[in-house]
Amino acid sequence: MTFDLTGFLGYSAGFCTTAAFLPQVIRSVRTRSTKDISLFMLVLFATGLILWTIYGICEDRLPIVAANGITLVFVGVLFWLRIRYGSSEKAS
Amino acid sequence: MTFDLTGFLGYSAGFCTTAAFLPQVIRSVRTRSTKDISLFMLVLFATGLILWTIYGICEDRLPIVAANGITLVFVGVLFWLRIRYGSSEKAS
Numbered sequence A, B: 001m002t003f004d005l006t007g008f009l010g011y012s013a014g015f016c017t018t019a020a021f022l023p024q025v026i027r028s029v030r031t032r033s034t035k036d037i038s039l040f041m042l043v044l045f046a047t048g049l050i051l052w053t054i055y056g057i058c059e060d061r062l063p064i065v066a067a068n069g070i071t072l073v074f075v076g077v078l079f080w081l082r083i084r085y086g087s088s089e090k091a092s
Helices: A002-019 A021-031 A039-058 A062-085 B002-019 B021-031 B039-058 B062-085
Strands: none
Touching: A002 A021, A002 A062, A002 B039, A021 A062, A021 B039, A039 A062, A039 B002, A039 B021, B002 B021, B002 B062, B021 B062, B039 B062
């Protein structure tokens, strides 16, 4: 019972932290405005996701590989949008 | 040797994905502009972090609790900034 609960918690947690980037991608694509998003954040986060994916491969943990791999795709798209739409606008 | 490598990978990965939110917080505080950040992303990500933290407590894994707890503080600050500075500006 305890095992089921923690397993459910882990998968729910992974689903949330992975799926969270989808509304961000949708917003960025729709508004074509990404200047408020830190480029350094995206680079550092993507680096972490790549390391988590390698860790998952080394440890043979498919859920870690899958969750981080999917998140990496979303963050990659955000990185591309951030580069494309730049930060030319100056925030007040 | 392999154990050390994967351990190092895991800690490096956790450091990157946690530390990544610091430059985002700094940028948002400095520019006072957060309209490009999806509120739904922050809510969903924070939910995931809370679930990861509970998972870490249940599994008695301090690194998971620490990494997700610290990230949760950063995301909490971003959420507050996002509410405070709102999304009144309309992106072109």
